[in-house]
């Protein structure tokens with residue numbers, strides 16, 4: 001299927017989820033992440049959920065990372081440039097909702113993308129080869145392009161893989177793993 005049709009289809013599937021289902025599936029995803037062999041790494045980038053778009057609630061994963069004393073990095077989006085800046089999340093990091101409803105750090109210790117070991121990636125849909133699509137602005141394609149070559153890219157999804165995303169291009173950086181409430185896909 002084409003990206004534009006997948007976006008429509010998967011936005012509908014998400015909209016149909018109840019808040020209780022979102023909560024239950026988000027917890028199941030966080031528990032699956034525990035199974036990944038990631039725990040030797042230090043710097044973990046996490047997205048903070050846009051509630052109005054019924055994204056995965058990443059608070060469960062945040063608690064796990066905290067419990068393991070990992071360095072947690074979150075971003076501030078620049079919608080004019082379609083780029084992100086990254087900041088260490090500490091107890092002292094104030095968060096504020098931006099106008100798209102994304103919780104963001106107001107300021108803090110900036111972390112270069114090259115320092116990240118693991119990036120958890122929001123998505124609308126992914127396929128059996130590890131291709132993914134988001135909202136179509138290319139924020140993550142640009143961001144991942146700045147990370148080190150061997151950064152571990154972990155998609156998080158409520159739904160299972162779709163067969164193929166037909167219109168992938170040279171900017172699309174595939175996932176290494178995708179975690180759903182039911183299973184873990186490994187692509188490399």
Ligand SMILES: Nc1nc2c(c(=O)[nH]1)N(C=O)[C@@H](CNc1ccc(C(=O)N[C@@H](CCC(=O)O)C(=O)O)cc1)CN2
Pocket residue numbers: 011047048049050053055077084100102122123134135137138139140
């Ligand atoms: N939690 C989270 N943070 C993220 C992303 C994400 O997907 N999830 N992004 C990943 O790249 C970037 C932000 N991308 C965004 C792109 C569009 C809209 C948005 O609200 N767009 C339209 C239409 C919404 C829709 O698709 O239904 C709107 O204004 O309502 C929000 C965030 C960076 N941070």
Ligand SMILES: Nc1ncnc2c1ncn2[C@@H]1O[C@H](COP(=O)(O)OP(=O)(O)OP(=O)(O)O)[C@@H](O)[C@H]1O
Pocket residue numbers: 003132133134135136137138139140141142145171172
């Ligand atoms: N590294 C890059 N440099 C410049 N432009 C890019 C880069 N990566 C992607 N883009 C542009 O961003 C736009 C969105 O790309 P695409 O359709 O793949 O979105 P997406 O993967 O759904 O988005 P997102 O990364 O926000 O989840 C495209 O116009 C693409 O050309």
